[in-house]
Amino acid sequence: MKVIVAGMSKTGTKTMTSALVELGFNVHDYMEHFEYFEKEWTQILTSGGSTELFRKMYENVDAVSDLPACAFWDEILKACPDSKIVFTMRESEEKWWESMKNQQAENSSQLVNIMFLSPTGRRLFRYGSAIVKAVIGQDVNPTSKTLNEMLFKMAYRRHNAHVLQNAPKDQLLVFNFKDGWDPLCQFLGVPVPKIPFPHKNKNASITTEILKTNKTALRMQQEFKIIAIAATCLATFALYKSYRIARRLEWKSMFFSVT
Numbered sequence: 001m002k003v004i005v006a007g008m009s010k011t012g013t014k015t016m017t018s019a020l021v022e023l024g025f026n027v028h029d030y031m032e033h034f035e036y037f038e039k040e041w042t043q044i045l046t047s048g049g050s051t052e053l054f055r056k057m058y059e060n061v062d063a064v065s066d067l068p069a070c071a072f073w074d075e076i077l078k079a080c081p082d083s084k085i086v087f088t089m090r091e092s093e094e095k096w097w098e099s100m101k102n103q104q105a106e107n108s109s110q111l112v113n114i115m116f117l118s119p120t121g122r123r124l125f126r127y128g129s130a131i132v133k134a135v136i137g138q139d140v141n142p143t144s145k146t147l148n149e150m151l152f153k154m155a156y157r158r159h160n161a162h163v164l165q166n167a168p169k170d171q172l173l174v175f176n177f178k179d180g181w182d183p184l185c186q187f188l189g190v191p192v193p194k195i196p197f198p199h200k201n202k203n204a205s206i207t208t209e210i211l212k213t214n215k216t217a218l219r220m221q222q223e224f225k226i227i228a229i230a231a232t233c234l235a236t237f238a239l240y241k242s243y244r245i246a247r248r249l250e251w252k253s254m255f256f257s258v259t
Contacts, residue, residue: 001080003063007088054079118223
């Protein structure tokens, strides 16, 4: 482990992930945490983990970003003490909250049917719910339309204060995206790319991107299609059987009325 992105979700984590990938790092973001370590994170979120567990999980990973890893940055640092910490915040708490609400609305509109009909989606649903309950304190899920503003803001303030007060100063970069590549590359000791600094997840667009490119999301959609087709076939067959039974009863009624 070389880099821990400790900024809370909706503070530019997808942009930072894209930047680190461009710099050559193998990064685990939200979906990768689920894809590769669902079992381990479920254990951590429900019954707890250990320094050795974190060390084993991320021994072949260069960087982590987004939930749930950002909320456990200090535990990951214990397991990988030489890691550098990149910390991001929004311009204000209100900006962060508005962004969080927009992302939740986008998730709800695009994921609800897929998550409930897909076995993988239901696992992701339970996983996301456990994260929110552990980190925020609200018993909600990734497709909920109502979030507790007070609890979310309190969790955001608590997280930011914890990072700023406790992260080792010689291993911490409080990063402003307006500064671009230079401070990040200098901090990480890597060359500055010749391309513009990325900007991901504009207007909560990451959900659409994930549905088009992420292998877990693609598997969820394939499962959704198979189950939807099967359900349609069963419903059609049931209607056909109902029709045949109704016709048979009709014929019997006609026969007895004639006789």
